[in-house]
Amino acid sequence: MAEESRLTRKDYEEIQTDLESKTKYRPKIGIICGSGLGGLADRLTDAETFPYEKIPKFPVSTVPGHAGQLVFGLLGGKEVVCMKGRFHFYEGYPAWKLTIPIRVMHLMGVKTVIVTSAAGGVNQQYNVGDFMVIKDHINMVGLGGNHPLVGPNDDSFGERFVPMSKVYDKGLRELVKGTAKELKLDELIREGVYCMVSGPTYETPAEVRYLEKIGVDAVGMSTCPEVTVARHCGMRVFGMSLITNKCVSVYDTDEGPSHQEVLRIGAEAATKMEKLIETCVGKMDEPST
Numbered sequence: 001m002a003e004e005s006r007l008t009r010k011d012y013e014e015i016q017t018d019l020e021s022k023t024k025y026r027p028k029i030g031i032i033c034g035s036g037l038g039g040l041a042d043r044l045t046d047a048e049t050f051p052y053e054k055i056p057k058f059p060v061s062t063v064p065g066h067a068g069q070l071v072f073g074l075l076g077g078k079e080v081v082c083m084k085g086r087f088h089f090y091e092g093y094p095a096w097k098l099t100i101p102i103r104v105m106h107l108m109g110v111k112t113v114i115v116t117s118a119a120g121g122v123n124q125q126y127n128v129g130d131f132m133v134i135k136d137h138i139n140m141v142g143l144g145g146n147h148p149l150v151g152p153n154d155d156s157f158g159e160r161f162v163p164m165s166k167v168y169d170k171g172l173r174e175l176v177k178g179t180a181k182e183l184k185l186d187e188l189i190r191e192g193v194y195c196m197v198s199g200p201t202y203e204t205p206a207e208v209r210y211l212e213k214i215g216v217d218a219v220g221m222s223t224c225p226e227v228t229v230a231r232h233c234g235m236r237v238f239g240m241s242l243i244t245n246k247c248v249s250v251y252d253t254d255e256g257p258s259h260q261e262v263l264r265i266g267a268e269a270a271t272k273m274e275k276l277i278e279t280c281v282g283k284m285d286e287p288s289t
């Protein structure tokens with residue numbers, strides 16, 4: 001299959017102009033809702049909703065449980081834009097295409113991106129329903145060459161070689177952990193390393209053991225491309241995974257994740273996670289650069 005041509009700066013600006021002509025909001029905070037976590041977008045008040053298929057040049061998501069809308073509105077008293085439904089590598093998109101919304105958010109003035117996801121617990125101490133604050137990641141898909149920034153670099157967005165030693169903002173991680181304490185959710189909070197795999201299969205026991213050995217705490221099929229492009233354009237990043245299942249590292253057991261389980265656990269724990277994020281957004285400072 002021939003590679004689809006990439007969007008140019010002009011294309012991104014076209015999407016920006018279209019959205020700016022339709023919404024009164026100019027948010028500084030962008031949120032990506034992970035699998036089963038779309039309820040966060042429903043908490044926005046005075047919302048303005050744009051289905052992806054109505055936005056020019058926007059990809060459309062194909063997974064059940066992912067609605068596919070960009071929602072602008074107020075959360076915790078702040079203007080935000082939420083992606084209700086994101087794009088996944090396993091749907092067949094090239095890595096750069098997954099990150100179109102991040103560059104659009106950047107052009108619209110978003111300075112902080114909050115990325116949520118469902119993930120499997122590789123760390124055996126983790127329980128279903130825990131929230132993992134992402135401290136660092138391993139982009140297994142990216143390391144293998146399916147990296148969103150492979151190809152010509154657009155210097156107007158960011159530099160060619162992006163340092164990745166400080167991706168997940170420490171101040172935001174502290175804010176979320178402190179707020180979780182206030183909300184009496186601190187028992188659910190973990191902090192660890194997220195690994196992106198391509199999916200759509202869940203991991204074999206040998207793969208889970210391998211991930212454990214290389215220092216992974218939670219594994220999922222998203223997050224790294226968006227976060228990488230957000231850092232490329234200088235945005236501040238916070239990431240959090242809901243642990244929807246324990247990864248199975250033993251043989252001959254009937255236990256194991258299913259998409260239904262991932263969505264069901266998401267639904268049960270979602271309210272708590274949404275409340276936590278809403279409270280944190282309300283407290284966030286808004287960097288101007």
Ligand code: HPA
Pocket residue numbers: 118119120121199202203219220221244245246247257262
């Ligand atoms: N593996 C990969 N992705 C996931 C999992 C998992 O166990 N659970 C939710 N997303």
